[in-house]
Amino acid sequence: MDYRKLLGKVESAVLPYFGGGTVDAPSRRLHVTSPVEPGWWRFEVKGRQATAREPASAEGLEARPRVRGHLWGARLVREGAVAELLALMPEEQPQRLSPVTARRWHDGTLVFEGVEFEGEAEELARHALEEDRPLGDARGVGASLRAAFGFAVLEAASRGTGIPFAPAEARAHVLDVARDGRPEAEACLRRLEDERARFLRAQAVQQARWEAEARALESAWTEREQTLQDLRQDAEARARAQELTTQERFTRGEASAHRADRSRGAWAAEGFTLGARRRAEAAPGEWAERALNKAGARMLDHRRLGEGLMEVVYSFMGERFVTVVEMATLRVRDAGVCLAGADARVTLESLPSVLKEAIDTDALVITRHV
Structure with a gap:
């Protein structure tokens, strides 16, 4: 068999591009040769390189798992008060708190599918939000709608107090916020602020x-x-x-x-020699991207900070994180979340597993909101 022919084979594939340096096919992650606008594109694939050729209509989306929930900003809020970012939102934004559906792409990203028929509960919640009053114990308001309402109240309180938050940080209290309104939202944010200060x-x-x-x-x-x-x-x-x-x-x-x-x-x-140091400095982003890919995260950006350090911005489980690592080793200097002083015990590749545990146990506290 002539493997040169196999390696030089060029294929065509229609895939959703969400930004960054990679795009995900059903069986592998490909490197994008030239970034384009997010959307559906027809890619020319050669080896592990993908080149966008022209915009295309969605393909293969109907076979992916469907996820239902309610809309909060650009996030779908589903069962368990999990608020996930939606990719490829339509140009005409649906009404807030609308019931929506999405499909989960191969890399875990939720791709917007459409708006479902809504009932009286969505209208009731929308009015309560406009009038700045809590939902209380209103009947007929499902868990995902209550959680989306609670996140919307937290968002308004965040603007008023200047205290930032991520959905995963407030998930354990969002239903209390929906029930009791702005006072509970502000109390939740103050607790987060106190935890960060500690x-x-x-x-x-x-x-x-x-x-x-x-x-x-x-x-x-x-x-x-x-x-x-x-x-x-x-x-x-x-x-x-x-x-x-x-x-x-x-x-x-x-x-x-x-x-x-x-x-x-x-x-x-x-123990890096001068030559090894120069080689490492030449491609710190590639090392970081490979480490994050292995851990199931997606790198969004990176920049050098001097003194052998690098700041890495990445998404994981629907949240955005900013971490400072050593370029030579990818050992964490500042995780960007509260790790009780154990930052140096993890690397960029092992950090996402720690983040997952924190998110799953409602213990996440983000300290770097950049």
């Missing part, structure tokens, strides 16, 4: 501890270097042109390497 205080204490340890280590190295200098001078005085012993050369090199390590930060701490 985290930042703890983070500051931890940072101060690390800096103190670094100063102590630096002092110890300075004393060691002085001792070595004294030993060298003594050796020179005894044997003028005698070279340093092999052990002293090693010790001296160890001290110099430590000073270089501190200046290079995360790079040298992991």
Whole structure:
């Protein structure tokens, strides 16, 4: 078999493009050669590369699982008060709190399908929202509609208080907000604010501890270097042109390497050579994207921060996260969520599993809203 012909095979596929550097076919994730506007496109696929050729009508969507819920902004709120982003919304936006359906694409993204017939419950909830009053114990209002109403009230309270929130952070309290209205929404947001403040205080204490340890280590190295200098001078005085012993050369090199390590930060701490460092700096986004893809997340953006660090923006389980990692190792420096000081114990690839547990247990607290 001539594998060159197989690798050079060009196929055509109609796929939904949601933005970013990739597009998902039924069996694999492809890299988009040139980004285009989100929508349905006919792609020319060669190997793992996909090139958008022309807009197309949706194909294969009817075979995907259907999801029902109620509309809140650009999210579908379904059972369990889960609010997921909807992709490829129509140009004419449906009324808020409308009952909608979507199809789940192969990568988990919800693709908007249409608006369903609504009843009196949606109109009742819409009026209550306009009049800034709670739903109370109104009958006939289903769980997904109540949750969508609660999120809408939280959104209004967020604008008034200036306290941001993500749906996954407030999911455990959203039905209480729907029942009791704005006072409960503001109380929920204040609790989130207090939790973030506690985290930042703890983070500051931890940072101060690390800096103190670094100063102590630096002092110890300075004393060691002085001792070595004294030993060298003594050796020179005894044997003028005698070279340093092999052990002293090693010790001296160890001290110099430590000073270089501190200046290079995360790079040298992991034993990276200058050549390896330059290669890593050349493609940090590719490393991060592969790590997130393996974890079921989608990278949206990234930027270098200096000192060997990189900020990564990505979506996971319908939420947007911002995390700071070391470019050399993808070890987390600031997860962007409250991890009780355990940020450095995870990598960019393992972090999504921690986020999933936090979301599933209603323990998520986002600390970086960028």
